Amino acid sequence: MGIQEQIERYWIELISVWVGFIFLITLIRGVRKNYEFSISLFETLSDFLESQFSRSGFIKKSFWSDSWSQFDIFSTGRRNCKFMYINVICRPRQDLLTGVLLQPILRNYDKIYVEIPLDSMDPIVLFICNKRYLKETFVEYPEIEIHSTQKKLNNVPQNFVVYSNSNACIEFLLVSGFFSKFVNSPIVEKLVSYIYISDVTTCPRATNSYGKVTSVIKCCFKLPSEGDLDAMKEVHGDKHYILRNLINLCDFLPTVKLPEKTLQHIAKNRVEIEKVTSRIDEGKIQEKIEAKRREKIKQEALKVSRMTPKEQKKYQEKKERQNARSRIKVKKIRG
Structure with a gap:
């Protein structure tokens, strides 16, 4: 070549x-x-x-x-x-x-x-x-x-x-x-x-x-x-x-x-800014918690959809037992 x-x-x-x-x-x-x-x-x-x-x-x-x-x-x-x-x-x-x-x-x-x-x-x-x-x-x-x-x-x-x-x-x-x-x-x-x-x-x-x-x-x-x-x-x-x-x-x-007077005015403004910032940060935290909760529900639904009918029945019974135990704990705490 x-x-x-x-x-x-x-x-x-x-x-x-x-x-x-x-x-x-x-x-x-x-x-x-x-x-x-x-x-x-x-x-x-x-x-x-x-x-x-x-x-x-x-x-x-x-x-x-x-x-x-x-x-x-x-x-x-x-x-x-x-x-x-x-x-x-x-x-x-x-x-x-x-x-x-x-x-x-x-x-x-x-x-x-x-x-x-x-x-x-x-x-x-x-x-x-x-x-x-x-x-x-x-x-x-x-x-x-x-x-x-x-x-x-x-x-x-x-x-x-x-x-x-x-x-x-x-x-x-x-x-x-x-x-x-x-x-x-x-x-x-x-x-x-x-x-x-x-x-x-x-x-x-x-x-x-x-x-x-x-x-x-x-x-x-x-x-x-x-x-x-x-x-x-x-x-x-x-x-x-x-x-x-x-x-x-x-x-x-x-x-x-x-x-x-200027120092007092600046200090007052910064307190208000801090309050607003705190509310914004708290709102962001709640959004993250809600997003995690939704993701958990989504993953759980996906997991259940892949189960056989028998596995789904066992899983549902398990969840009901967990919920029942949770209700008992809440009653004890309130009592």
Whole structure:
């Protein structure tokens, strides 16, 4: 059999091998490029992190990691916060489909997620989000719509929406001061997806404590380009402008003391929310119990339908004896 005949006979297998080879090469190159990219970012941030924290490090993952496009930077040893966790989310360069072929359509980008759990903070919920990412962020943090309402503000960029649990939070943080100036800066409007300050959310990404509520600052933003870094350096004198302001915020929030009337109003609202949540949870429990009861009846009916008439008669007599014993026990308890 000639080479041409072999190609004609096994052309599907040859194409499959070739495509698999391309996928493998893309995977290896993409993982390596994302890793090198994250290491380079850590080296860029290292001086800044060392000036703010006593310890910081790049969390190295094995090749067979859960995600080949996400890498972690962890810093600790600073007042007013437990740690700062940075999750570098690279675009999926290792994925031939979404990271290469469909990249012009999907337009994936590199981004940074920051999580800073605070030592202490008044009951503040403040959520500032680019309208483009509002829906997906509500899915990730459903408590925002439960504990806060949308505020109509003229002193924030038009493409941002603001949610808060009190007007006092807005006055302290967004009416004046460094944070108001930060939110209104063009670089934040361009890069930041959301900033979330809350004492009723969890801090799961670094700790896996999905059920533990804590006070935390969360922020997600696009990785600045070289042009963005130059602009931050020129306008603000700091190429780490976003991270520095988040850290400044973690020093400022413990000093914010809400008025007593506001604290009472928030406490009252949270009691009502807890009552409603408890009723919903109780209803869900009853639904599960009823579903189990129905499933048990269904399984029992299926079991009986497969019995012979003689077996069905014995089974019915057994059930009647069990019911009779149950009635006797109930009478004894009531007596």
